[in-house]
Amino acid sequence: MTQTYKLDRIDVNILAALQENGRITNVELSEIVNLSPSPCLMRVKKLQKAGYISGYTALIDVAKLGETLTVFTEFTLKNHRQIDFARFQETLEKIDNCVECHLVSGGYDYLAKFVTAGISDYQNIVEALIDKDVGIDKYFSFVVMKTPFVKNHLPLGRLFGDRVHDQS
Numbered sequence: 001m002t003q004t005y006k007l008d009r010i011d012v013n014i015l016a017a018l019q020e021n022g023r024i025t026n027v028e029l030s031e032i033v034n035l036s037p038s039p040c041l042m043r044v045k046k047l048q049k050a051g052y053i054s055g056y057t058a059l060i061d062v063a064k065l066g067e068t069l070t071v072f073t074e075f076t077l078k079n080h081r082q083i084d085f086a087r088f089q090e091t092l093e094k095i096d097n098c099v100e101c102h103l104v105s106g107g108y109d110y111l112a113k114f115v116t117a118g119i120s121d122y123q124n125i126v127e128a129l130i131d132k133d134v135g136i137d138k139y140f141s142f143v144v145m146k147t148p149f150v151k152n153h154l155p156l157g158r159l160f161g162d163r164v165h166d167q168s
Contacts, residue, residue: 005050011033012156014043015052018120022056059152064114069116070144074108085109088166091134097125108140119143146168 013033017024024032030040047053062068077084085103092098092112100113116122124139130136 005046005052005118007052007160009046009161011043011052012117012160014040014047016153018044018053019156024131067118069118069122070147071114071116071122072142073112073114074140074142074146075110076108076114076137077135079135080109084135088134088136091132095125095129097121101153 010033014029017029017032026037026041026044029044030037032042034045044053075088077088088110089101089103092101092110095114097114097116098112099115100111102111103109104111114122114125116125126139126141
């Protein structure tokens with residue numbers, strides 16, 4: 001359950017620091033955001049309770065585990081009713097190898113990201129998706145050859161710094 005909570009610059013700084021290192025200690029975090037540990041911990045708990053922090057996770061270097069194939073797929077649906085979008089999204093969400101799905105504007109409806117064991121694995125996933133008859137009109141696949149970089153955190157201060165209020 002999320003609650004309304006107005007963010008200030010310190011809250012944004014806390015979120016930015018946690019985003020970069022979710023395992024940071026409260027003492028280290030309090031030093032970064034210039035608060036004493038107790039008020040810092042109270043803010044983190046408020047941010048969690050309000051739903052700004054949705055969880056903590058480990059970032060895995062999948063390349064160390066073995067070869068994978070990343071494919072971005074554009075999907076266009078036959079029909080564009082709410083029920084068609086909902087059915088497609090629900091089906092895609094159940095596919096473990098589909099790690100991102102975006103409803104987009106432009107020449108197609110969805111952009112999905114799949115991470116698979118290889119091209120035949122991807123082909124099996126897409127063929128099974130087509131067999132489910134969830135309203136796909138057409139799709140185009142884009143195989144990733146190389147990923148020069150991935151950023152796992154957003155520039156929160158730059159995105160939201162001017163939208164927060166200062167506590168007085």
